[in-house]
């Protein structure tokens with residue numbers, strides 16, 4: 051079937067790049083953004099825009115505490131799909147994991163597989179940052195997010211750093227540029243990939259939307275694993291419309307020979 055074809059391509063490829071979105075964490079209990087149960091049904095994206103943060107940091111943080119609870123309030127852990135990618139990575143089958151997710155679950159899965167506390171090989175590029183951290187907008191210092199979100203929930207709006215600067219969740223907000231170096235690296239991974247796997251993403255937000263096309267334009271095979279159709283399906287070599295927790299462990303099994 052399609053997944054067998056994709057596995058054959060992965061086996062013969064030199065550089066396989068995995069690119070993930072909210073769909074890979076949905077089975078862990080982290081809600082997606084779009085679709086019926088998506089958080090954008092409940093919240094307005096504009097509440098979390100960079101312009102709002104700058105204009106009204108107090109209101110931004112008040113809303114962000116609620117969004118954070120909705121997204122990451124439960125106890126959540128990597129699922130079989132994160133684990134399969136971490137194992138493929140450990141076996142040297144992946145060049146990089148690029149993710150739009152800010153939940154840190156790829157890092158957790160990699161740490162569980164290779165016993166390391168970070169600096170994962172292959173690299174994990176968190177294109178939209180990491181929502182478990184905050185960053186001071188003045189001194190730039192990063193801090194563990196939990197205590198800061200707690201302070202905000204207790205009424206410190208907006209929460210501030212020792213230096214007096216306002217904290218911002220260490221994520222890329224709407225209307226905010228992705229760090230140039232990160233996007234540069236992501237593009238070069240896509241360009242140099244022989245197989246580009248887009249997993250659990252609606253592929254509608256830039257730069258996500260253009261990475262599969264970039265991979266295809268340099269001759270790479272593009273495989274998509276997603277429950278719903280995406281605007282990149284037409285350029286993909288294989289589209290696999292299945293749950294990530296079925297597809298990825300099977301792909302890993304088929305490539306682990």
Ligand code: OAD
Pocket residue numbers: 070071072073074076077082083084085088150151178222223224250251252253254255258275276277278292293294295
């Ligand atoms: P979306 O919520 O847009 O898309 C998630 C996709 O995953 C949907 O197309 C679902 O069909 C699919 N999906 C859900 N559960 C799945 C499962 N178990 N197996 C397979 N597929 C499944 O999420 P993203 O594409 O990641 O930006 O969204 C991109 C960005 O938009 C996010 O990073 C966020 C958001 O606004 C920022 O926060 C900056």
